Amino acid sequence: MEWVNAVVQGSLLGGLYALFAAGLSLIFGVMRLVNIAHGDLIVLGAYLGLTVTTLLGLHPLVALILVVPTMALIGYVLQRGILNQTLGKDILPPLLVTFGLSVIIQNALLETYSADPQKMNAGALETASVSVGGLSLGLLPLLTFGIAIVVIASLQWMFYRTALGRAFRATSDNQEIAQLMGLNRRHIFGLAMALALGVTAIAGIMLGIRTSFDPSIGGGRLIFGFEAVIIGGLGNLWGTLIGGVILGVAQTIGAKIDPGWQLLAGHIAFLVILAVRPNGLFPRINE
Amino acid sequence: MPDPILKLNSLNAFYGDFQALYGVNLEVSQGEVLAIIGANGAGKTTLMRSISGLTQNRADMVTYRGDAIGALRADQVAAQGIALVPEGRQLFPSLSVEENLMIGGQVGRKGPWSLDAVYRLFPILKERRNQQSTSLSGGQQQMVAIGRALMANPDLILFDEISLGLAPIIIKDIYAALPGIIGEGMSALIVEQDITKALSVSSRFYCLQEGRVSLEGASATAAREDISRAYFGVE
Numbered sequence: 001m002e003w004v005n006a007v008v009q010g011s012l013l014g015g016l017y018a019l020f021a022a023g024l025s026l027i028f029g030v031m032r033l034v035n036i037a038h039g040d041l042i043v044l045g046a047y048l049g050l051t052v053t054t055l056l057g058l059h060p061l062v063a064l065i066l067v068v069p070t071m072a073l074i075g076y077v078l079q080r081g082i083l084n085q086t087l088g089k090d091i092l093p094p095l096l097v098t099f100g101l102s103v104i105i106q107n108a109l110l111e112t113y114s115a116d117p118q119k120m121n122a123g124a125l126e127t128a129s130v131s132v133g134g135l136s137l138g139l140l141p142l143l144t145f146g147i148a149i150v151v152i153a154s155l156q157w158m159f160y161r162t163a164l165g166r167a168f169r170a171t172s173d174n175q176e177i178a179q180l181m182g183l184n185r186r187h188i189f190g191l192a193m194a195l196a197l198g199v200t201a202i203a204g205i206m207l208g209i210r211t212s213f214d215p216s217i218g219g220g221r222l223i224f225g226f227e228a229v230i231i232g233g234l235g236n237l238w239g240t241l242i243g244g245v246i247l248g249v250a251q252t253i254g255a256k257i258d259p260g261w262q263l264l265a266g267h268i269a270f271l272v273i274l275a276v277r278p279n280g281l282f283p284r285i286n287e
Numbered sequence: 288m289p290d291p292i293l294k295l296n297s298l299n300a301f302y303g304d305f306q307a308l309y310g311v312n313l314e315v316s317q318g319e320v321l322a323i324i325g326a327n328g329a330g331k332t333t334l335m336r337s338i339s340g341l342t343q344n345r346a347d348m349v350t351y352r353g354d355a356i357g358a359l360r361a362d363q364v365a366a367q368g369i370a371l372v373p374e375g376r377q378l379f380p381s382l383s384v385e386e387n388l389m390i391g392g393q394v395g396r397k398g399p400w401s402l403d404a405v406y407r408l409f410p411i412l413k414e415r416r417n418q419q420s421t422s423l424s425g426g427q428q429q430m431v432a433i434g435r436a437l438m439a440n441p442d443l444i445l446f447d448e449i450s451l452g453l454a455p456i457i458i459k460d461i462y463a464a465l466p467g468i469i470g471e472g473m474s475a476l477i478v479e480q481d482i483t484k485a486l487s488v489s490s491r492f493y494c495l496q497e498g499r500v501s502l503e504g505a506s507a508t509a510a511r512e513d514i515s516r517a518y519f520g521v522e
Contacts, residue, residue, distance in 0.1 A: 163393065169381040170390050176341055177377045179361035180370070182394035182439070 002256070005135055010252030012137070014245030015145030016210065019203035020225035021232075021240045022151055023196035029235045030168045030192040031087060033094050037101040039222030041197060044105055045071055045204020046213050050118055060120040060209050068201045075197030079190040087189070102218065109215035117212040126209065144206045148244070151199055152237050158195075159237070168192060227270040233280030242281065246273070290353075292317050292474050293338065293369075293443055298348045298357075300330075300337045307333035309498045315443065315474050322485035322506060323478045325495035326518060331478045332374060334495070335447045338476070339371040340364035351443070366394050370441035374448040374478075376432040378420040385416040387431050391438030398440025399470075405434035408468065426457035433461075433468065444469070446477045450484065462488060482514060496520050 024038050035041075048070060052063040082101075086093040128139040159165040171178040171188045178185060207213060207221070227247050232239030247266050254265020273281065291314040300308040307330040315321050325331050336342040338349060340361035349357035356364055370391075378387050388405055406413040409430040415423060420431055429449060436444055450458040458481075465488050469475045479485035486492060486506040494502040494517040502517030 163389075166382060166386050166390055167393070169386075170379045173379040173381050174377060176361070177373060177379070178390075179341065180339060180365055180373070181390050181435075182362045182365040183390075184360065184362045 001134060003253075006252045006256045007249050008135055008137065009141065010249035011245045012141035012145045012248070013252060014228075014241070014248030015141070015148035016203070016206055016244070017224045017228045017247050018148040018241040018244030019144070019151060019199065019206060020221050021228035021244055022148075022155060022237065023200040023203070024222075024225045025229045025232075025235070025237060025240050026155065026192060026196045026199070028229070030172050031189050032091070032172075033083065033087065034091075034098070035196075036095060036098040036222065037105060037218075038098075038200065038225060039220065040102045040105040040109075040218035041071070041200050042204045042207060042221045042225075043109065043213060043215060043218045044074075045197075045201040046120070046208035047109055047113055047118070047204075047215075048201070049205040049208050050113075050120055053120055060122050060205050061125075064202060064205055067205060068198045071201035071204075072194040072198040075193040075195075075200075076190040078197075079193035080186060083193065084186045084189055106215050106218060113215065115214055115216070117214045118208075119212040120205070120208040122209040140210060144210070147202060147206065148241060151202060152241050155195075155199070156237050164191065224266070227266065230280050231270060231273050233283035235284035236280075236282045239280060239282035239284070290317070291315055292352060293476075294350045295334075295338075296348055296350065298334075298337060298344065300333050300342055300344050300348075302330075302333045302336075302342075307498050308337070311495075311498075311500055313493055313500070315476060318472055318474055319491065320469060320475045320477065320489045322489035322492040323476060323495060324480070324482050324485050324492060324514070324518065325501075327480075328497075329495040330498040331495055332447060333498075335371060335374075335445050335476075335478060338364075338445060339369060341371075365439060366396075368396060368440070368442040369445065370436035370439045370443075371445045372432050372436045372447060372449060374451060376425075376428045378428055378431055378435075380419065380421045382420060383417050384412055384420050384423065384431055387420050388412075388434050388438050391435035392440075394439045396440040400437040400440050402438075405437060408437075408464070409434060425453050426460070429453060429457070429461060437468065441473065443474045443476070446475065446479075448478055448480065450479065450481055458484070482518070494518055 020042060024035060027033050027035050045067060048067045049060055049063050052058060052066050053060050082097065083094065086097045125140055129136045130139060159168060167183050167188055171183060171185050175185050224247060228243035229240055231246050232243030246269060250269035251262045251266040255262035293315040295311050295313040298308055298311040323331055323334060333342060337344055340359050340363065344357040346355040346358035351367060356367060388402055411427060412430055412434060420428065449461060462484055477485055477489060486509060489506045492504065492506050492509060493500050494514060496517060502513060
């Protein structure tokens, strides 16, 4: 039963990792941009949530109403102001620029909020749990998992059923021809980044309710996000959810064997899958 | 003669670092079908890219309805009513046939062309509408590329090498359909290596050679020897 418990808790943790990964996956899918600053943007989302909750006395989940559009706006401005200039045939400039951005965000957070660990107060939600078949499931992990499913289903729907999604896919296929269709790729990329950072805001707030955070933890979240994306297969959003779940389960099982093995077990699972299926479990993008 | 809808004014254009066009002057009248002929490397594709905005030049080098559009981006040019059927069709592989057509209509210009109108023109596309565009034959893909450009309800449509890589029977079908496609009011510029085909559907032609206009005239009265000389540059 303890092992079943570890698997179930790990799966729920995977929901959070899928939220880390969804924005990363979206950005890579639309503009082939690997965003090294993604983890720090998640942490930025958490800090914005913290500011809103302490300043206005709102519940963290209500703060989403303000933080999601703020992050989306930051995403659009960031893309049009900086990142669009780095995109081209060479993949190195966007890597370097987002790496620099990562350093800047970390230090700006450190300067503004200090290095002290912070946490958002979500009241009773943090400790509430439900009993299912002998297992005690935290309401917060359940809610996070549910949100991950809704976010991924919405992104999937947007991508394959709306005019905006069509524009994303067309621009991803062939930027020049998409321009001929009257689509301004700079604007389209701005919208993609806005959407991705909107999702990142949700990830940051769920992270900030679940655990304490400080300006330095972005890198670790980036790795979890990357691993979830790669395990699931590039370009496949549902695959990303499964990737997150696999990573989460590996970590909780590792922690069960020995508390020190939590992170290591996750990375090993990732490496094993990469060795067996280099394109991930459910790849969508063939190149 | 009515005012030209499109004018190129001493257009100098570059393909990368290489100058591909030298002082090209050209006019297209409202409702006119113009053929551009020339050998490989004569500058035909750069000409199409310059008009459609994929290659940006000095603004006054391209005027459309009197406005200088030479420096506009391709999406801005498209919104003005110029559509390009690109060489090699260039459909979006991630999009279904119908989505490829719908994205052509995304510029939101009003006019006679709609999904239904394109399906009436090419009924086979209606049957295939939910397939991936890459699963179609070359000829059907060309139909999608043409339909996608028409969906924008352009006033000027550019065809770049529409017969390239297609079976002769398909080429014949597509050329037979062209007059109906271009229809009334729409102007067209057709780039083609097959001189006979190009002259048969156009009223006037320009021949490019090494980036310069080497000959222009009425398609019906063009003398073969003159064209060969202008095309290959042999005396």
